[in-house]
Amino acid sequence: xxxxxSLHLVSPAPAAKQAVPAVELAAVSVDYGGxxxxxxDVALQLAEGEFLAIVGPSGCGKSTLLKxxxxxxxxxxxxxxxxxxxxxxxxxxxxxxxxxxxxxxxxTVRENIAIGLECASAQKREPGVAIDELLELVGLSRxxxxxxxxxxxxxxxRAALGRILAYAPDIYLMDEPFGALDAQTxxxxxxELLRIWxxxxxxxVFVTHDIEEAVSLSDRVVVMSGxxxxxxxxxxxxxxxxxxxxxxxxxxxxxxxVDAIWNDIMxxxxxxxxxxxxxxxx
Numbered sequence: 079x080x081x082x083x084s085l086h087l088v089s090p091a092p093a094a095k096q097a098v099p100a101v102e103l104a105a106v107s108v109d110y111g112g113x114x115x116x117x118x119d120v121a122l123q124l125a126e127g128e129f130l131a132i133v134g135p136s137g138c139g140k141s142t143l144l145k146x147x148x149x150x151x152x153x154x155x156x157x158x159x160x161x162x163x164x165x166x167x168x169x170x171x172x173x174x175x176x177x178x179x180x181x182x183x184x185x186t187v188r189e190n191i192a193i194g195l196e197c198a199s200a201q202k203r204e205p206g207v208a209i210d211e212l213l214e215l216v217g218l219s220r221x222x223x224x225x226x227x228x229x230x231x232x233x234x235x236r237a238a239l240g241r242i243l244a245y246a247p248d249i250y251l252m253d254e255p256f257g258a259l260d261a262q263t264x265x266x267x268x269x270e271l272l273r274i275w276x277x278x279x280x281x282x283v284f285v286t287h288d289i290e291e292a293v294s295l296s297d298r299v300v301v302m303s304g305x306x307x308x309x310x311x312x313x314x315x316x317x318x319x320x321x322x323x324x325x326x327x328x329x330x331x332x333x334x335x336v337d338a339i340w341n342d343i344m345x346x347x348x349x350x351x352x353x354x355x356x357x358x359x360x
Contacts, residue, residue, distance in 0.1 A: 106156035118306035131292035134302030173247030188222035194244025232263035
């Protein structure tokens with residue numbers, strides 16, 4: 079295989095040539111009062127249909143950025159725009175998936191997924207697919223009548239993914255959705271996510287501590303500094319698609335990306351809250 083281009087930082091195109099981004103953060107800072115500055119002067123754009131991963135040391139503000147994008151928190155300074163419009167409330171076009179599946183324990187898998195359809199209807203939006211198709215899409219066709227307590231961790235996350243797909247957002251925000259899964263299940267869930275993303279082509283912001291996961295899934299990886307979190311570097315991931323997360327790890331250039339990102343994180347002056355080397359492994 080021919081060598082990929084050198085791992086230069088992403089250089090933005092001239093503003094006049096850029097389409098309106100799906101998400102834009104302009105000079106965003108979040109100050110929780112006193113000496114707690116979570117993120118500082120963050121400038122970030124997400125293109126329509128792009129898969130963007132955010133990595134960085136613990137406490138650097140990765141999850142805070144997701145909350146700002148979906149309107150759960152307001153920036154102290156700066157502005158957040160979705161498709162050119164300032165975010166002033168929780169926008170209907172954004173869906174959020176957490177590390178914990180947040181399934182309703184008293185509802186079956188089918189009923190939990192149906193909640194996404196109900197929310198989509200309440201927002202006067204057309205659902206993308208029917209529940210039976212969603213169950214098949216996430217590999218739970220035989221488990222629609224099961225309750226969450228009867229499911230494995232990976233199956234519960236599949237159900238949570240089915241619910242967000244039922245809601246049919248235009249932008250997916252994912253906060254370490256596979257972080258609590260075992261290594262094998264994590265790889266399989268990453269593979270399923272890429273398959274579904276390729277089908278629907280929606281924009282994704284994916285927060286993770288796992289550098290290898292970030293590189294194997296995304297079009298672009300943003301590296302944040304320690305608190306207060308800023309954008310330290312960005313990498314365009316020029317690896318072939320479609321990708322299988324397990325197979326892409328065999329490509330030499332995959333490891334070049336992982337090493338470069340790892341070095342960026344470890345070069346932070348204060349590593350007391352940084353990630354450990356084993357968190358780069360799946």
